[in-house]
Amino acid sequence: xxxxxxxxxxxxVHVQLKTKSKMFCGCAVAxxxxxxxxxxxxxxxxxxxxxxxxxEALKLTALTGLMLKCxxxxxxxxxxxxxxxxxxxxxxxxxxxxxxxxxxGEVPLYDLAYPKDAQKSIANPGKRVRLIRIHLEEDVAxxxxxESSTGIDFNRAGTPLMEIVSQPDIELxxxxxxxxxxxxxxxxxxxxxxxxxxxxxxxCDVNVSVRKRTDAAYGAKIELKNLNSISGVRxxxxxxxxxxxxxxxxxxxxxxxxxxxxxxxxxxxxxxTKESAHDYRYFPDPDLLPVRTEVFLDEVRSxxxxxxxxxxxxxxxxxxxxxYDAGVLADDRPLSAYxxxxxxxxxxxxxxxxxxxxxxxxxxxxxGQTVEECPVRPEDLKALVTLVDEGRINSKQGKDVFSxxxxxxxxxxxIVRRKGLQQESDLGAxxxxxxxxxxxxxxxxxxYRGGKSVSINFLKGQVMKLSKGKANPALVGETxxxxxx
Amino acid sequence: xxxxxxxxxxxxxxxxxxxxxxxxxxxxxxxxxxxxxxARLNRLNVAGVEPTAHSFPIYNVFRADEVKPSLPREEALAxxxxxxxxxxxxxxxxx
Numbered sequence: 001x002x003x004x005x006x007x008x009x010x011x012x013v014h015v016q017l018k019t020k021s022k023m024f025c026g027c028a029v030a031x032x033x034x035x036x037x038x039x040x041x042x043x044x045x046x047x048x049x050x051x052x053x054x055x056e057a058l059k060l061t062a063l064t065g066l067m068l069k070c071x072x073x074x075x076x077x078x079x080x081x082x083x084x085x086x087x088x089x090x091x092x093x094x095x096x097x098x099x100x101x102x103x104x105g106e107v108p109l110y111d112l113a114y115p116k117d118a119q120k121s122i123a124n125p126g127k128r129v130r131l132i133r134i135h136l137e138e139d140v141a142x143x144x145x146x147e148s149s150t151g152i153d154f155n156r157a158g159t160p161l162m163e164i165v166s167q168p169d170i171e172l173x174x175x176x177x178x179x180x181x182x183x184x185x186x187x188x189x190x191x192x193x194x195x196x197x198x199x200x201x202x203x204c205d206v207n208v209s210v211r212k213r214t215d216a217a218y219g220a221k222i223e224l225k226n227l228n229s230i231s232g233v234r235x236x237x238x239x240x241x242x243x244x245x246x247x248x249x250x251x252x253x254x255x256x257x258x259x260x261x262x263x264x265x266x267x268x269x270x271x272x273t274k275e276s277a278h279d280y281r282y283f284p285d286p287d288l289l290p291v292r293t294e295v296f297l298d299e300v301r302s303x304x305x306x307x308x309x310x311x312x313x314x315x316x317x318x319x320x321x322x323x324y325d326a327g328v329l330a331d332d333r334p335l336s337a338y339x340x341x342x343x344x345x346x347x348x349x350x351x352x353x354x355x356x357x358x359x360x361x362x363x364x365x366x367x368g369q370t371v372e373e374c375p376v377r378p379e380d381l382k383a384l385v386t387l388v389d390e391g392r393i394n395s396k397q398g399k400d401v402f403s404x405x406x407x408x409x410x411x412x413x414x415i416v417r418r419k420g421l422q423q424e425s426d427l428g429a430x431x432x433x434x435x436x437x438x439x440x441x442x443x444x445x446x447x448y449r450g451g452k453s454v455s456i457n458f459l460k461g462q463v464m465k466l467s468k469g470k471a472n473p474a475l476v477g478e479t480x481x482x483x484x485x
Numbered sequence: 486x487x488x489x490x491x492x493x494x495x496x497x498x499x500x501x502x503x504x505x506x507x508x509x510x511x512x513x514x515x516x517x518x519x520x521x522x523x524a525r526l527n528r529l530n531v532a533g534v535e536p537t538a539h540s541f542p543i544y545n546v547f548r549a550d551e552v553k554p555s556l557p558r559e560e561a562l563a564x565x566x567x568x569x570x571x572x573x574x575x576x577x578x579x580x
Contacts, residue, residue, distance in 0.1 A: 019550050026553025035571040039561045056550035077538040086575045151572030289546050290538035
């Protein structure tokens with residue numbers, strides 16, 4: 001971005017909630033089913049059918065609000081958003097207008113949420129993006145555009161959809177990326193949504209304007225549609241900000257409009273201008289009664305999970321991990337649970353973290369398995385770290401034992417015993433081996449005594465060889481020094 | 486909003502209703518009466534009245550998150566103007 005310009009970015013994120021049934025009827029919420037097999041008079045918008053609120057959808061929205069430090073409204077209600085489009089045959093979408101369930105709140109942008117290539121140069125470390133509101137509405141049907149007609153599938157119509165609206169606090173494409181990454185993780189942690197953008201479980205509209213830093217007034221607000229991945233959002237914003245700056249530099253005037261992102265071509269194209277903007281004529285839905293949230297808030301509070309950013313801080317504090325290690329572990333909820341099961345009570349939580357993040361992750365990756373399917377039990381990993389830590393096996397052997405544990409599921413003590421890997425720490429036995437080596441190498445002993453102190457390494461190597469690698473190297477060194485002094 | 490400010494043609498367009506000039510005049514007069522009545526309500530002193538979001542003093546009508554059987558697809562599609570491969574077919578729309 002040219003440095004005399006600045007961008008102002010706000011995001012509207014739509015999230016499909018993980019409920020079993022739809023928002024206002026008992027039809028199943030199912031992804032990828034045959035078209036129109038999960039419909040009923042209510043979600044088809046047939047005359048006379050009445051909606052009844054799904055309590056779980058309200059609870060999941062309030063839970064999201066609590067995780068993101070929103071204020072939960074004591075009373076909220078539903079309104080009709082009127083428009084004509086075949087994806088919503090009753091000609092209005094049930095949404096929330098002036099009394100949404102959550103207001104304010106924030107999403108923290110932590111370092112690891114940024115794209116990898118941008119983590120080294122974060123413009124505003126520790127930034128928090130403020131939220132305006134979170135409200136609940138019903139999703140619309142899915143349209144398929146054919147040559148000469150449009151086909152409609154109502155399976156998605158009426159499924160609970162949560163909308164999270166940010167303040168225009170974001171200034172850079174990388175911050176939009178971090179915002180979505182952090183938000184997505186919170187949603188997964190809370191069990192609110194699977195938040196998979198490719199499946200449409202998390203959808204995002206972006207508003208972006210550009211102005212000269214010296215200008216007080218915001219530039220024309222341009223809305224971007226058709227953003228299907230978090231990295232796509234970053235690319236679309238980078239393109240669009242550049243396009244707007246170039247237009248302004250050419251002396252053009254930008255107008256409020258909606259543009260479509262084409263991820264293959266890597267560019268945005270005009271969809272519609274402000275002239276055709278909608279007038280939704282919201283009014284309260286008389287079919288639905290208002291909600292007093294106090295009746296379910298206590299239960300929601302009891303479900304409040306540790307947020308990813310709280311976990312990150314706790315892992316650093318409780319286990320002495322670096323910020324980076326804590327971040328990698330907290331990014332992956334099952335992995336961090338595994339780590340904690342293995343590290344709790346261990347004398348070397350950092351070594352446990354290293355095994356989890358290096359050996360375990362690469363073994364799981366190679367085997368195509370998830371942490372939940374991991375053949376190594378957390379307590380066995382803890383035992384392995386203890387064996388290495390106490391010097392009963394060396395770290396090289398530790399790696400080998402780990403591979404064996406991963407492929408067989410056998411505990412490390414048994415593997416060490418079976419393979420005869422146990423390090424020789426018996427002083428008498430080590431001394432005997434040292435004496436044997438000293439007797440066999442009089443020339444080297446003479447060099448050592450003559451002041452060539454590195455010669456002891458040769459002797460040490462001979463002892464290790466004689467012991468078939470089993471002797472405790474530290475003890476061998478001490479014993480040789482003692483015998484030769 | 487007074488009846489002079491009422492743009493009947495715009496409201497008709499939003500509702501996708503085509504009106505004759507006579508109908509526009511009739512609705513302007515009738516809707517004007519409605520707005521006058523609302524304006525009268527606006528003048529009432531409601532300082533001591535608790536706001537409500539609905540005309541009934543009832544809150545929290547919920548259902549548990551349980552799946553109920555849906556309509557058989559043939560039944561759901563029975564009123565479709567046209568259909569193909571289980572989809573409702575409508576005139577091609579672009580957004």
